[in-house]
Amino acid sequence: MARLLFTARQFGSLADPVSSGNIERLSKLLAKPIQIMTQDHGNQVSVIEQSISAPVADAIVSNNKEIALVVRVADCLPLLLYSTNVIAAVHVGRKGLMNQVAVNAVAEMKKLGAKDITGVVGPHICGKCYEVGADIFAEVTAAYPATFKKQNHLDLYAGLVSQLPEVKLSNVNLCTKENTDYFSYRAHGEGGRQVGVISL
Template sequence: MYYWSDEIAPSSGRRGLRWGFTSRRGGVSAPPHDELNLGGRTGDDPDAVARNREVVASSVGVTVDRLLFMDQCHGTDVVVVDGPWAGSTPPADGMVTTRDDLALAVLVADCVPVLLADRVAGVVGVVHAGRPGMTARIVDEAVASMRALGALRIIAAVGPSVCGRCYEVPAAMRDAAADVSPVSATVSWSGTPAIDVAAGVVDQLRGHDVAVTWVPGCSREDERLYSYRQTGQTGRFAGVVRLGPLAATA
C-alpha cells in the first residue's frame, strides 16, 4: 500500500509521527485506476475511491472523515485545519494543523507531494507543489503557516514525482522556473529543456532550514505510482501525515 512510509515514536518533548506516500497497490479500483486510487475526480467509481480512502485512513489510525483532502488548484493558499470539513472541501494546495486526531493528505500523479512536521511544537502540514506551485513558492507559504502555529524545527519528506528527465517543457518555461530556483533547470532524456520540480522544492525547503528526506522515484518511470504524463487517464496517489501523541511521563 505504501511506496514509502515511516513511523517515529514519541520521545522526550517530541511527539510521535506517521507519514508516508502511498503506491497504486492494495486497493479496489478497476483499470485504468487500479488499484489504490485516492483521487475523486479521475473518472473512477466513487464507491471504490471511498473504500480506498478508508484503507488509508485505517493505516494511520483515523476514521475516514478525519483523513482530510484539499480541493487542489495549483495555487498558493494554505489553510489551518482544526477538524473535519464542515461543508465543501476548500480550494487550497496546503494544509497545516496542530491536531493529533486528524490526518492530512495531498494527492498527486506527477506533482511533488510534500509532508512537513515539527515534533516539538506539534505541527504538521502537507503541500501540493506542481510547477505552478513551485514557481509561485507555495513552500514559503506553508512554512510561514507552520511557524505561525509555533513551529521552529521543521522536517520534511518530499515524495516521488515526475523527474526532470521526464518533464520536457518549452525553453521559456524552464527559464521561468530557473528564475525562481536555478537548480530546477535541467534537460530531458532527449536533451530538450526540462524542469526538475522536486529539486526546486527541496532547494526552497532547505532555504528555510528545513531538514529534508527526499524519497527517490519517478512517477512516470515507476509502475507502482500514478502518472498523468505517462498514461493520461489515471488515478492519484497521496502523501499522508499524522501527528502522534507526546511520550508518556512517569
C-alpha cells in the same frame, strides 16, 4: 513524532471523485479521520483545526493529533512537513513552486509554533523525465536556477530545496513516469492519484 506514508497504484486511486472506500481504508491505517483538499495549483494554505469538507487549497496545516492530512498527486511533488507539534501536506507542481505554496505552508506552520521543520517528498516525476516547453523552462529556471536538469527539463525537487533552505528535506527518489507502480499523467495520460499522508 509524525507518522507518514505514500500510497502506490496498488492501493487504488484517490482522484476526484474521491472513493469513500479508499478514504476509509486510509483512515483505518492511521486510526484517524482523513483530511483531503480540493487542489487547484494555487498558493492557498488552509489551517485545519478539525476534520472538515475539502477546502480549496494546495497545502493544509494542522496541530491536531486526531486527524491525518492528505495530499493527492500523480507527477507533482507530494511534500509532507512536520515538526514536534505541527504537520502539513503540500501539493507542489511547477505552478506551486513558482507561487511558493510550500513557503506559505512553512509560514503557517511557524504561526502555530513549529520549529526545526523537516520535510519528505514522495514519488514524483524526476528532473530527467519532466520536459517542458522552452518558454516555461526559461521562466522557471530564471526564478530557480537549481531546477535546471538539462535543456527543457526541470528538477522540481532541486527547486524546492533551494526555496526552503531552513527545512531539512529528503526525497524518496522514485519517479512516477519511470515506475509503473505509480500513477503518472505524463507517462500514461491517466487521471489516477496516489497520496501522501501525515499525522502527529
